[in-house]
Amino acid sequence: MLKGIMSGRGSTIFGAGLALAAMMIAQTPAAPAFEVATIKPAQLPGPAQMAAGKMHMGMNVDGARMDIGAMSLADLIRIAYRVKSYQVSGPAWMTTERFDVMAKIPEGVSKDLVPEMLQALLAERFKLELHRENKEHSVYVLTVAKGGPKLKEAEPDEAPPAEDPKDKGFSVGTEKGPVRVTPSSNGVVVRGGSTGMTKMSMGANGAMRMEASKVTMEGFAELLSRFVDKPVVDMTELKGSYQVALEISMEDIRNIARAAGVTIPASPPAAEPGRSPADAASEPSGGSIFAAVQQLGLKLDPRKAPMETLVIDLIEKTPTEN
Numbered sequence: 001m002l003k004g005i006m007s008g009r010g011s012t013i014f015g016a017g018l019a020l021a022a023m024m025i026a027q028t029p030a031a032p033a034f035e036v037a038t039i040k041p042a043q044l045p046g047p048a049q050m051a052a053g054k055m056h057m058g059m060n061v062d063g064a065r066m067d068i069g070a071m072s073l074a075d076l077i078r079i080a081y082r083v084k085s086y087q088v089s090g091p092a093w094m095t096t097e098r099f100d101v102m103a104k105i106p107e108g109v110s111k112d113l114v115p116e117m118l119q120a121l122l123a124e125r126f127k128l129e130l131h132r133e134n135k136e137h138s139v140y141v142l143t144v145a146k147g148g149p150k151l152k153e154a155e156p157d158e159a160p161p162a163e164d165p166k167d168k169g170f171s172v173g174t175e176k177g178p179v180r181v182t183p184s185s186n187g188v189v190v191r192g193g194s195t196g197m198t199k200m201s202m203g204a205n206g207a208m209r210m211e212a213s214k215v216t217m218e219g220f221a222e223l224l225s226r227f228v229d230k231p232v233v234d235m236t237e238l239k240g241s242y243q244v245a246l247e248i249s250m251e252d253i254r255n256i257a258r259a260a261g262v263t264i265p266a267s268p269p270a271a272e273p274g275r276s277p278a279d280a281a282s283e284p285s286g287g288s289i290f291a292a293v294q295q296l297g298l299k300l301d302p303r304k305a306p307m308e309t310l311v312i313d314l315i316e317k318t319p320t321e322n
Contacts, residue, residue: 031116032109032116033117033120034104034105034117036104037101037102037125037322038101038322039319039322040099041097041098041099041100042069042099042100043098045070055069058071058178059079059174061111063105065103066117066118068099068100069100070100071098071101072095072097073095073098073315074088074094074095076099076101077090077130080118081115081119085225087309087310088309088310089309089310090130090312105117125319126316127320128314129312129313130311130313131311131313132310134307134308135306136306137230137305137307139232139233139304139307140224140228140230140231140232140233140300140301141232141233141300141305142217142220142221142235142293142299143235143298143299144237144298145299149236149297149298151242151297152242153241153242154240154241154243155213155214168182168183169181176193178192179191180192184201186202187201187202187208195215195223196213196215197212203247205249205250206249206253208248209247210245210246210248211243211245214241214243216239216241217238218234220234220242221233221234224289226256227248227252227256228300246289246293247292248288248289248292249288251288
């Protein structure tokens with residue numbers, strides 16, 4: 001009799017457990033998804049469009065709408081999975097195929113979940129499939145050079161200037177907020193983003209001088225990654241925000257353009273016998289970026305480091321119909 005009672009009680013407890021589990025599963029919210037979305041092929045705006053301020057570029061999330069203009073598929077994946085560009089491994093054409101994406105965020109859903117909704121959209125429209133791997137990669141490590149850093153700390157934040165009706169600039173949306181680009185007498189001024197106010201002006205031999213008013217070393221490492229042939233990892237242990245100035249050669253500018261899928265015609269850099277032009281362009285002792293970093297009391301050292309990578313298993317070049 002006791003055995004039967006215990007058996008019955010066990011069945012009752014087991015059944016109650018199953019019922020509770022079923023209720024929990026039923027209450028688990030579904031993966032977030034956009035209410036409606038359209039995807040169309042796009043191209044980067046030309047110089048005339050930029051000069052006229054008539055351009056649809058970058059990412060903006062305003063209220064219940066996400067608006068993405070002329071963004072590469074590689075960048076869409078980077079934003080969707082909250083990783084750096086060098087953590088995405090897939091076909092090279094992902095950096096050149098660009099799209100306009102318009103989507104409506106469901107009522108009551110936080111805009112903080114836009115990346116997760118973008119994941120679902122990429123899987124649905126581009127049949128995206130990927131997996132994560134921890135691989136050892138060749139990187140440049142950003143460290144403090146012998147003698148210490150030669151950096152000036154950033155000034156306290158100031159109130160943004162009032163909007164000038166004569167401003168002939170344009171705005172570009174990013175996942176970190178809008179960035180305003182305004183032409184100046186010999187270059188451009190960029191406000192917003194992760195580097196504070198940044199001035200860029202052209203100098204001798206086509207070189208560009210960039211002055212950022214407020215940048216962390218993590219942000220600086222990410223910026224440097226655009227100019228060199230390997231990811232840059234911050235190991236300076238410097239925790240503040242700093243003013244940074246860099247002299248950027250035309251070849252470094254071309255490197256950024258190539259990474260964005262834009263070609264700037266030029267003759268290849270001179271190389272010594274037995275070395276390729278690519279070796280001459282990326283060698284630490286010869287590249288202008290490496291020299292500029294050294295002038296800041298920092299250095300870039302090539303090393304091997306483990307890094308999580310998103311490996312693209314499947315992706316289609318053309319999205320399914322809207």
